[in-house]
Amino acid sequence: MSSLIEAPFILAQAAAGASPGFDPRSLVLPGLFVAAFWFLMIAPQRKKQKEHQKMLDALGTGDEVVTAGGIYGEITNKKDDRFVIRIADNTKVEVGKSFVTALVKKAG
Numbered sequence: 395m396s397s398l399i400e401a402p403f404i405l406a407q408a409a410a411g412a413s414p415g416f417d418p419r420s421l422v423l424p425g426l427f428v429a430a431f432w433f434l435m436i437a438p439q440r441k442k443q444k445e446h447q448k449m450l451d452a453l454g455t456g457d458e459v460v461t462a463g464g465i466y467g468e469i470t471n472k473k474d475d476r477f478v479i480r481i482a483d484n485t486k487v488e489v490g491k492s493f494v495t496a497l498v499k500k501a502g
Contacts, residue, residue: 450491453477456501462493 453459457469459479467479467487476488 449497450494453494453497454501458498458501459494460496460498461489462495466498 453469454472455469458466459469459477460466461479465479465481465487467481469477470480470486471478473488476490477494478486478488480486
């Protein structure tokens with residue numbers, strides 16, 4: 395009688411150990427997570443960075459901009475890594491290009 399009780403247990407052990415090795419199907423779920431993370435987080439951020447860089451490249455003298463600190467001003471000079479912005483009469487500041495967040499009004 396004891397052999398009848400032990401038989402399913404032995405079969406279960408044999409089935410569990412019957413598939414040694416690597417199963418490529420085990421990579422499907424992690425691959426889906428990586429793809430979802432890419433499309434939901436990384437791709438939109440890269441698109442936003444490209445649009446911001448395109449906006450910075452198009453800026454020129456006379457454009458009105460707003461900085462990351464919330465300061466509005468007009469670009470008076472464009473240098474390699476920064477803009478000179480007039481924020482009031484006889485008041486100019488130099489701001490790093492990455493700190494210009496938005497174009498308020500295009501010159502012209």
